[in-house]
Amino acid sequence: MYQKFHKGVQLPYDILDIHDIPDGAKEGHFIEIHCGGFGSEISPHPTEKHQFYALTDRGPNTTYDVNGDKGKIFLKPDYTPKIGLFQLNSDGTIGKLKEILLKNPDGEPITGLPNQHFGATKEIAYDQHGKVLEKGTDEFGLDSEGLVALQDGTFWVSDEYGPHIVHFDASGVEIDRINAYEHDERRKSGYLLPLEYANRRQNRGMEGLTITPDQKKLVGIMQSTMSNPDPSVTKSDLVRIVMIDLETKAVSQYLYRQGGGDQVYSCTAIVALNQQQFLVAERDDDFYMDNPQAFKRVYKIDLTDATDLEQIENSDQFEQDEKTGLLIDGLTLEQFVLQRGWQGLQYIGIVPVAKTLVVDLIEKLHYPHDKVEGLWVIDEHHLAVLNDDDYAFSETDGVMQQKYLDKGKKVIDANTLYIIGGIDTGK
Template structure:
């Protein structure tokens, strides 16, 4: 459904452009004409009579034009999940449908509507994969407990993926990325995983896949690779969502997050620093990359977002230039995540350069996140949010003065506890309100070419 089209008179929002021409925006809510829904038969099923909405938008790639229609490929993430209290010392998530398989879908934009069609479950030679976290002890394990809606501890899965970005492989298939490993994977057009790469294990470490720099194993939990793109020369660039937390000590000191380069033809890797808007956030870890898309062999567009010091959301698209950026690989024995600006300079480390292209909040973007970014042509972009499958959790029968998830712990056996004692408080699954429950897609026509 097309929401509206608007022209904005704020040329100052676009510092890359001298033109006074107005950017144009077309806004759509993605619909599912084939009736795609996620099965849900839990205790709150009456609140979801048709099941859960499918949550596309974790990645976006422009495929082609067909007449006046625009075709994109998109992904869901690991499936419907929502906040839960810690299980012991482990962070927890409630997996509303533990059997969910991440999907590859097509979005067709035309005739004043955007429709998601042609769903393909991600699978390998053993069958459909899951979105459950990796087992403890493996690189990529998030120290995260997966709970059922009844707060029973679920298992883990070495094949689990939390998919977040997609780009073409140039031959009809795709590359995707994931937040767990963090992994990048080569898949076929119908969603079969052909090859998977992750942080290369060292010494006694166990890994599901290797071939990528070991240092990215220090991604914050659930903040692995959030976006990726294929450069014209064939290299894959994958963006770590937030600052690395090396030995649990660097997430608030690092001035950058990592852009990892991988050449499928040679296996060669490199790593570049994308400088976050560090002064905008209360803590450096609050900055998040949403997605990336290549312009040429040295330049890409990147979404940076997160809550600022006043807890206001920021959603900005930057043009990032890697041409003078240092390959951090040779510096990683003393990780530059611990360096301040002066130390980076003294070591000869140059971060990527950046320029603001679009401030989406200033254009009227209301969704919390932008998780998909696509380049239609050198003047036209597309962005999309992830609606988290339209679910949230809330406490019921909360104790007086205990109205937050963090006030409780879960025992993994169906109970919530306060100070080690079982309480009657429960967790209920509830629908997200609109517009948060919707997948919103914008087509942005820029005043001048990138």
């Protein structure tokens, strides 16, 4: 059955009722907005073998920084991020079984609009005509990216705003949340991220989220280095992984070294194999049609010999700072690696997670999409990957355009699931 999905099968989608936006990539055409959008993450159904959940992000949006205010156009400001339940059919198609709208604790649907206080990105929200939205923030709004479907029917979702890690019940109503804001009263159970996570970079928050097989520890990975202590460090290839014990509230932190050299890549998904080993998706932003050497890879990482940053005690060289985390000679980890390199960390005994290549998606599939954001380990030899299609449109230098996968501009990007067989997933 899985062989039918090797070349990719699209998830079903509708066309949003948004018209008359010229396609900057194809003269004389207008953009069609896919909905869809189920490409931010994937999580297997806990009991149904051929079913999976997929997550949308904050909705169809694009950069609008003409006023220098970090502006974003929200084509559908009332869009509600959602979880879809899908099924692999024996005929090689994918069916959507239901949608679960994400809601605040009062049961009201949330939006993808930016937060105003805790986790505020200070983005200004505009409508499609470039007018500032009268209601341009949502304190419960999420730019949802990571998804875990638990055995009890509930969900954990991580996002790029706070970053927040929000617990939803089976109907999508918020139960609790975890973030780095001590005074946020929405943290009902008292879980708290290390406070340095409030220094996440805009649009590069907690992209990946998973849970260990015993359902006791959430594990999240940031997309890129954080602005810790400030944006001067954003060229670093240091990425943080955080583990939260849901029983004890204890937190562990580990370091991941991204590839890319001068070009900083993105870590976009993480999935647990066991208590210590995980798969991580890492990518650049290129399309295969533009760059046959594009970077889309899945790595296996191992925490066994990696340093837990939370266990390092204060000394003449080390200081656990409340706001910026571990300092080495007064430098944040992000600053230290930029100045002294990973060899400098190794010299003082700090070891990142071990990392080995599992599959190169470009080599294996000629993977055509710019993004890979979902991983599903089906069994020992089958791995599913899912792309984010950005609702089938993009923006370049302020011009909106349809998102195509071919130079002839005939194939529009769509959420597509690939199942890769014949590999050792490590499960």
